[in-house]
Amino acid sequence: MSLLRGVYRFLYDFIVGDDWKVAAGVVLSLVVGLMLLRAGLPSSGVIVTTAAFVVALFVVALVLDVRRRDD
Amino acid sequence: MSDHTVWGLSVVTFIAAFVEFVEALTIVLAMGLTRGWRSALAGTAAAIVALTAFTAVVGYAMATWLPRSALQLVVGVLLLIFGLQWLRKAILRSAGLKPLHDENDEFREQSAAARAAERQNRLGLDWFGFVVSFKGVFLEGVEVVFIVITFGLNAGNVPVAAGAAIAAGIVVVIIGAVASRPLSAVPENTLKYAVGLLLATYGMFWATEGLGALDGGSSLAWPGGDWALLIILGAWIAVSRVLVIGLPRIRMTHRLQSENIS
Numbered sequence: 001m002s003l004l005r006g007v008y009r010f011l012y013d014f015i016v017g018d019d020w021k022v023a024a025g026v027v028l029s030l031v032v033g034l035m036l037l038r039a040g041l042p043s044s045g046v047i048v049t050t051a052a053f054v055v056a057l058f059v060v061a062l063v064l065d066v067r068r069r070d071d
Numbered sequence: 072m073s074d075h076t077v078w079g080l081s082v083v084t085f086i087a088a089f090v091e092f093v094e095a096l097t098i099v100l101a102m103g104l105t106r107g108w109r110s111a112l113a114g115t116a117a118a119i120v121a122l123t124a125f126t127a128v129v130g131y132a133m134a135t136w137l138p139r140s141a142l143q144l145v146v147g148v149l150l151l152i153f154g155l156q157w158l159r160k161a162i163l164r165s166a167g168l169k170p171l172h173d174e175n176d177e178f179r180e181q182s183a184a185a186r187a188a189e190r191q192n193r194l195g196l197d198w199f200g201f202v203v204s205f206k207g208v209f210l211e212g213v214e215v216v217f218i219v220i221t222f223g224l225n226a227g228n229v230p231v232a233a234g235a236a237i238a239a240g241i242v243v244v245i246i247g248a249v250a251s252r253p254l255s256a257v258p259e260n261t262l263k264y265a266v267g268l269l270l271a272t273y274g275m276f277w278a279t280e281g282l283g284a285l286d287g288g289s290s291l292a293w294p295g296g297d298w299a300l301l302i303i304l305g306a307w308i309a310v311s312r313v314l315v316i317g318l319p320r321i322r323m324t325h326r327l328q329s330e331n332i333s
Contacts, residue, residue, distance in 0.1 A: 014214075016152070018160070022155045026151050026152050027148075030278065037282060037286045047279045047292075050279045051279055051303065055306065065159075066322045067322070067325045
């Protein structure tokens, strides 16, 4: 059990890292992109919109992180 | 594979490997100088063997089991998240909101821990020196292996990625052997910043193209094809510079507001 916990901890630290909001933002952006794709938006529009979401959510994650460091 | 991808692959892997190996070198040096070189080098060698096996198994599994478009999506997402984590740290450090990583401090801490630890011999080796060296090299090396496998597979050239990582390892070992002290003069944050930018750029490119794997199977295409990589890189550079300048102000404003409320 402690081995499984150790592997989970390692993978979490390795992939998700110090701020889970960054990883969550990427996943959320791709979900939005997939929804737009299935809604029939042209692929170039889907790609650019998804990329803009990734950037926007990364900025939001960092701003939230910096504000919380003071609390 | 286009020239820019080979260039990006080589540069990203070399710089990332260089930074990680510098950190591993600090740990091995601390163990070698305080607990003895035999155990430190044995731990390093064992970690290299483990990393080689890890690379072979994970690389084979990903290349064999994942279709091309799914590989593009999975690898793109992993690289994007990984790159953004590096970029996040580099931005916070450049903005003065997170302390810079200092190899001299790390060396002092590792040396102090090594001197305080009890001596316990197993298999003819000082176990503390062996285990700490093994963990240091393995954990720093896994990040390099991850980049070599993911970037290499998606760019279609694992040997170039592996070669760049090995070259970085040789350079660090030579410099470390000559200097015999932690390589604290290496501009680690700048290098991590560069790697974060490039990983986030290629990760974003591949992850969004790979979205097609979830809806019909074929990859999507960026407007402008590979030229879009330059636009994405430019966007990440611009956003990161704005954050480096803006985040300290946001923090200051938030702090003043909090003080006024209380």
